[in-house]
Amino acid sequence: MERYAPRERRDAYGPRINREHSPLIALTLPWISIMLGSLLPMLFIATALPLVPPTGFLMLVAWRLVRPGLLPVWAGLPLGFFDDLFSGQPLGSGILLWSLAMIAIELLDRRIPWRTFAQDWIVAVVAVLAYLLAGLVVSGASPGSPVLVALGPQALLAVLLFPATARLVARLDRMRLTRWRAA
């Protein structure tokens, strides 16, 4: 059978005929992926050093920078609370720091609305370093030079992981709007 306008049958989000976006997935995927990021460090080996980057926070920053306008400013409150349940930091540190990060990025966006990837990366690096240092201060441990030194590898890993996280978020953002067969 001859097909009319075969190119119109599908786009980047899949076939268009008899397929619908799922509002549930479109709305919850960012939140769920950030929460999975919060759970991820717990699955790693019981390291002697804090070595694994704060993947939950990285995901939050990546979603906020790669796809602005999707997460509300107050997203730090529920997501930070969830992170607190598993991160080992005292309860409230995630809520506070994640909220502050969201507000800070919002303010920065008002000042500098243009974006390039390099700029996003710089913002993420500053955010992650500030987050790690602040996390150290509020962790309830007496901060000393050994603890600071031990933060180095973790910070480096986090900085290097941001581009990959940003690509992952971009991929997830496309997945978010996949069309599903209407039931």
Added chain:
Amino acid sequence: MAPRAQRHAGFSKRAQYTLFTGYIAAGGGALVGALLLGLSLWNPAFLSGLRGGAQDTVAPATRSVAVARTESKGLIASIKGYLRAGSQNAALKREMEIARIRLKEAEAVRQENARLKGLLAIREGEVKPVAVARLVGSTASSTRRFAYLGAGSAQGVRVGMSVVSPRGVVGRILETGRNSSRVLLLLDPESVLPVRRSYDSLVAFAEGRGDSLLRIKLVNLGINPLKAGDLFVTSGAGGYYQPGKAVAIVTEKTSDGGLARIVSDPAGTDFVAVMPVFEPEAAKVAGTSVGQAVAQ
């Protein structure tokens, strides 16, 4: 390119209010966080039930990941064994290492016995572990060093019990959920453990530094008698830990003690045993402040 200015609400009253409410909520969230943070720093057990419940919820997932992780590690170890001189090599080496630690511990026990011979009517007897479980996870991204254990109050685990691996002390139970609990590792910056040198009565404190080393702080200052290679074992002071368990080996001498490497690195630990509190009475007294009477 500048993104479309969605956050400029324009003349729409509704959009303006939504934006405004968002900012208020975000600021309020930060305030709530600061408040909760203050409360939980002031009282670390604050809302610990919530964390225990959350832990229990994800325990099945973390447990299966832990099993896969340790099994794959075992696979790598045995492949390594074949590459060198047969698969036993790896196992024998591990055994040998434990035997060496045991030997030092035995030395400590002998010394302890000699000291106790003077005192009569000291109770003897095997101490049985409360539970044996896997370390299922850890707070690998936080400065605080906690691990999660796959056994909780349903298995008889209580706060304050010590956690030991076949190699030595791992840490202490800090919070319990129903089927999981949180362990304060020796490496945590807030962990302090009374120890003594394995072959004499040199007492010290082993404090976590948060960077995978322990600081050995001598109780009696003076000439620093430490040598690299000295093994420190638990002294039993404070009443929480069984005495004579391997803790750390001194690697470097400092002005007031030394730096030591932990014997039972949590990264190499699979199954651990939860031991009952060594002397509950002593632990209770140690936990009471000076002005307070010890509750019976």
